[in-house]
Amino acid sequence: MPQGRQIAVSSLTKRFGPVEAVSNLSFSVEPGRVTGFLGPNGAGKTTTLRMLLGLVAPTSGTATIGGERYRDLDSPLRTVGTSLEASSFHPGRSARNHLAVYADAAGIPITRVDEVLELVGLGAHSGRRVGGYSLGMRQRLGLAFALLGDPEVLILDEPINGLDPEGIRWIRVFLRELAAEGRTVLVSSHLLSEVQQTVDEVVIIAKGRLVYQGQLSGLGGEAVVMVDAPERDRLRSALAGASLIFSESDSGFAVRHTDAIAVGALALASGVALRHLADERAALEQAFLELVQEGPQA
């Protein structure tokens, strides 16, 4: 059973000439759960992952896996699996052929190649040219490549992008199982909605800086009571009279820092008949968008 290792990013900065792609970024990723690495296009996700995998040298700061830099790991392919390199596979060669070359170089038995291709559902297509693969099949191949060394840590760049609904359901279950086995699973995406049902924790960056790390539930999704009445003016007076904080739209009132029971009791006491009353949460996606648009508080 693989034991996951902590990923630790500490004061990491990367400049490309005048562009600061990653700025003083610090976060950690724990084993045994799926962590989403989120941010809009250009936020610096790929650059961070590339530094973590020793593909780009940081300008300053450190990125370690189990306390070691990637290049200092004894057997990198058996410790860290990544889909990052699979995008550069030669279109004229087969999936099996590609993986066999890597397996051979890392001393991994060829039987493992067929095993991982089966695991990701490519068993029947392993002899086909990668150039003929759909985007979804390429994603599965990236995952097969990442799994080759049965690694403790998985770092996957946008693995859900391009999958069809069945593929999305499949990868959700698959990633969760890998984490449940004790592995560390880090999954990047520019869409919260894409990973929302897969991740336990999120690290969110914007403009190269950390804007949030923690559980999804802490992201916002603030509770609001949605309430409406045929006689809006009377309801508005009742809400204002009770010093409640609310906003008004075409669909009625959104009242904060209270609950539906209290608002219902207020309406009853004020003799206002209601058309609608419900506890809701401000959409998570909205909270995410506001967070990345506002950017880090420098």
Ligand SMILES: Nc1ncnc2c1ncn2[C@@H]1O[C@H](COP(=O)(O)OP(=O)(O)OP(=O)(O)O)[C@@H](O)[C@H]1O
């Ligand atoms: N090799 C490079 N040379 C110059 N600028 C670069 C280089 N690589 C990345 N950048 C710049 O660094 C910033 C962050 O890019 P990065 O690819 O890390 O973002 P990302 O969050 O992964 O976005 P995407 O999802 O679009 O790939 C961008 O402004 C990008 O143009």
